[in-house]
Amino acid sequence: MATIAVTDESFEAEVLNAGKPVLLDFWAPWCGPCKMIGPVLEEISGERDDIVIAKMNIDENPETPTRFGVRSIPTLLIFKGGEPVATTLGAKPKAALSQWINSAI
Numbered sequence: 001m002a003t004i005a006v007t008d009e010s011f012e013a014e015v016l017n018a019g020k021p022v023l024l025d026f027w028a029p030w031c032g033p034c035k036m037i038g039p040v041l042e043e044i045s046g047e048r049d050d051i052v053i054a055k056m057n058i059d060e061n062p063e064t065p066t067r068f069g070v071r072s073i074p075t076l077l078i079f080k081g082g083e084p085v086a087t088t089l090g091a092k093p094k095a096a097l098s099q100w101i102n103s104a105i
Contacts, residue, residue, distance in 0.1 A: 003045045003053045008063040014054060016082040021105045022052045026068075026075045028059050033091035034074045040094045044101070051078075051105055078104040 006014045006024065015022045025041055027034035038055075045053035058065045058073060068077060068084065078086040078101065086104035088097075 003042055003055050006054045006056045006061075006064075008061040011056070011061075011064050014052075015079050018052055018079070020050060020052060021078055021080045021085075022054055023101060024077050024079060025053070025055045026058050026065050026070045026073050026077075027055055028057060028073055031073050037074050037091040037097075040092075040097060043094065044097060048101075051101060080105060 003025075004014065015024055023041070025034075025037070027038070041053050041055070056064060058070065065075075072089060074089070074091060076088050076097075077084045086100065088100055092100070
């Protein structure tokens, strides 16, 4: 499963009301670490069907990042049952991200 793009308008349906946990990556096209983590998240998304990997461009969607206090990017939040249950900041290697996901879901 590929990553999905989420907007302020689709956030409730795609993240809060999702049937399984969602990892939401807050990113921007000008962010170097965001560019580094993007392919890693795509790879994880292709390997797992127990979590949805979603991305939100903070430049195009300012409401949701503000709602969740995103102050730096990349910020990754895992939502489970419509609630944020885990947060991590910055680019991390695949093994560290996988371990973080496993501990949260």
